[in-house]
Amino acid sequence: MTIFEATGAAGEQNIWGIVLPFVLMFAVFYFLLIRPQQKKSKQRTAMLNQIKKGDKITTIGGLHGTVVELTDDTVVIRVNDTTKMTFERSAVNTIVSSAPAVAADK
CATH class of the missing domain: 2.30.30.30 (SH3 type barrels.)
Structure with missing residues (x-):
């Protein structure tokens, strides 16, 4: 194993350590904020069309x-x-x- 192979594996783990929290934050925002707002908007549009x-x-x-x-x-x-x-x-x-x-x- 060369020095570059060893640092490449460690660098890949560091990237996941940095990216994973952002992915988790986006998932939380999607399920707690974005998705409910889209559902509410669809319900309102349906209500306005049923008048x-x-x-x-x-x-x-x-x-x-x-x-x-x-x-x-x-x-x-x-x-x-x-x-x-x-x-x-x-x-x-x-x-x-x-x-x-x-x-x-x-």
Whole structure:
């Protein structure tokens, strides 16, 4: 065994000793921060796509109302008997109660 072979094996062990903590930190960040955030984002996108007329919603500003019109980007909600307000679809925070499904015509 030459001197270079001996230092090569020791150098390889030192590299793993340096790289392994970074790999472990990335794995912890992925499973504790990144993955849950991606899951939450998917759930929110699904909720925004499920909004339909008649749903009672709450906006991110805390305004409660009933959906009366929908487009791809906007939601018009009725706040009371005379007031309708237009919001971006992304401004919807939660669906409080869903409208009953409309039966198909026979």
